[in-house]
Amino acid sequence: MATTPEPASSRSEDAGASGGAAGVPRTRDAVIVGGNRIPFARAGGKYAAASNQDMFTAALEGLVARFGLQGERLGEVVGGAVLKHSRDFNLVRESVLGSSLSPQTPAYDLQQACATGLEAVVSVANKIRLGQVESGIAGGADTVSDAPIAVSEGLRRVLLEASHARSTKARVAAFAKLRPRDLAPLSPSTDEPRTGLSMGEHQAITTARWGITREAQDAVALASHRNLAAAWDSGFFDDLVTPFRGLTRDQNLRPDSSAEKLASLRPVFGARLEGTEPSMTAGNSTPLTDGASAVLLASRAWAAERHLPVLARVVDAETAAVDYVHGHEGLLMAPAHAVPRLLARHGLGLGDFDLYEIHEAFASTVLTTLAAWEDADYCREELGLDGPLGSIDRDRLNVNGSSVAAGHPFAATGGRIVATAAKLAAARAAETGRTARALVSVCAAGGLGVAAIIESAAPGTEA
């Protein structure tokens, strides 16, 4: 493992506000009050009959109940879904109207694949920091059980033509173009449109590129299950999760998972890659999941007026995109690019964090990202750094589990991670008496990735 001196820690800036570092305009704080999600269900499980709107409304209702927001007109609610019916064009606004929030609360839908939830947090936080809103909820929902099924392109064209036809004859003519194959429905696909490869196959290429072993991946998966189970058992989620439709814990969680069980699973991705042993299994990959999450953000003044807690503040965020189509970068490697840019803006080193929340799209996603940051050549050539970004203390990584164990309802993951990180940071700060800092990173389809810095923030005046 290559080591290089990391940039100087900026602990001395703990007392600084949001921004203050070079190139970061000084703004007021956007604080995280708390979060709520519903337990994540396996596809076709307890939420098989629940829509995205049902789930996001439930996540909102739990959040409203936790913080007494009934009838409150918030600045905005921002969220989205990745697998979305066309009728859900106003998914978030419709959810707000079905909630106990004031119907005068504006909302908009946002979509950035698996980073939807985190991007929503960033968007709301930015408006708060600029003083455009005082409060907001960010989140997302996704269901693969209630996914939209579309008609074929052939049938769609025939139906459109028939609906525009002005005579019966023209209508008949339109339908005459119909072919039997047009009647087969189209299921939604999460394959990359430009490569035709599934996300798993893409990650298998990246896994092979970085030589990530099966054992290392299984170890990440096992830790995810053990950490999440321990968090549930300790009551960590008592004020982060509200049960939904009879599900009281994440359905995918396997507290009794073991290295032996994980090792016995058959690889499902990368089987056709030449010159490499496939290593990605159902056990070390994230399952398809249904769920929803929501995070309450506010200005300090808004939170104080309502006697609401303040867990942390959103310091800054960076979104990156990589060229996985024509270039050689892995589909899910964008966070590897986003993080150093974000750190540079704040003069921080990779080691300057108490907590790391790296979304486990696959166990190997975490490992390839960490490997990349430790690789001097990669960091120089791809990230434009002088040397390796560095390594992290693995005991600070996903300490209460991540997506391999909890599941990953695409747009809901950002909210899950941010609320968890904020609560962990607040607890760490209460323990140590000093500011605790968390690094969040979420990779996404399309070669996208978002990274964010969250810092514990005691209630009170601007930091």
Place this chain on the structure above:
Amino acid sequence: MTDSYLKAVDGGLVKGLAQRLGLPQPVVLRRHDPSAPLVPGPVLVVGGRPDAADDADAVARALLGWDLDVRQARGDAVPEGVERWGAIVVVVTEAKTPEDLHDPVLALGAQLRRLARCGRVVTVSRAPGDGDSPALAATRAGVEGFLRSVAKELRAGATANGVQLVAGAGAGDPAALAALHFFLSGRSAFVDGQLLEVGAGPAWDATGFDRSRPLAGRVAVVTGAARGIGAEVARTLARDGASVVVVDVPAAGEALAAVANEVRGTALQLDVTADDAGARILEHARSRHGGLHVLVHNAGILRDKLLANMRPAQWDAVVAVNLAAQLRITGHLLDVGGFSEAPHIVSLASTSGIAGNRGQTNYGFSKAGVIGHTRATARLVAALGGTANAVAPGFIETDMTASIPLVPRQVARRASSLQQGGQPVDVAEAIAFLASPGSTGITGQVLRVCGQNLVGR
């Protein structure tokens, strides 16, 4: 939880048939309706001497203050011209010998047939005290047996309850009048045959007190609030003006959130048996609502089993949730001075805790234990100007009682003077009454909400 028999006989097709067969004839009870008068007709005050400024007169003047049509019967003179009495209040606080009951009792008897549907009889008497002479003790104790028998004689949703003044308390004191008001109102629909001891209590400034929102400005915590009686308690306390924190186990969070949003309160997912439950409740109530005035220990579970077949876990779970959790939470709040001024604690007991129930040794122990700690807690909170009381529900129509098989359920429903099960709101009303600042002076009591169940007191 529909009582279809009640629907059928109360104005339904089979009313006449039920009458001829001598079957129970329950009626739909008069419950709280802010737009309805306190009682369904004029109020007759019985007792007292003519032209004396006595307790009967003080009560009558208080009733007039509530904008009621009040008539007084002194001696054997009964006012004419009233078709139906909304309520008859019998004031016998000054009775010294058994003979002194003769006039008021027979005056009541003569008017009983003219009591309106869902009307009220309320006695105001003095509780027997340690220093009473035998004759005085007999007179005062006798009122209890008389009252309970009157309650059993009444029909058509009418109830009889008694206010029992303890030494030092006056008939015109706020607490005595609060109890009288409760018994007259629709809030006490399912309270029947009960005597409530009322002490003088600490002085209470009623200035600015709004009887329609008696809990305005108070913060209330209700455990076990996700469903059933607890949810109804939350609704009732919120209706009465309280800011409500609803508490239930995390697994019940979905229903809990719905209740919180309905009452515009906050949800706290918490297992009351957790060691730090009291601390977390206090932290939440203080930081989010600015204090803690009312604590309703409602969370409770059943693990029915004959003692001969009882497994340790079944005994332990019931004792932990129903009793030990209440002790630990209240204990913590008292230890750290967590209550805001004049706290009101109300705990859920049960008629099973009074009369016992086959297969419920664990439950009966826990609920009798609640009654025990309520008396002791009352002494501890007295120093804070607060009260601690218990409410003992009888057969209440909830999901829990709906699971009882048909025949035993019907028997249990009819085995009370009101010949029906109570509604969760009936229990909630009693709790809200005991939680209100006006009830200060009523402490260490067990108020049964059982329609005068034939079992127990």
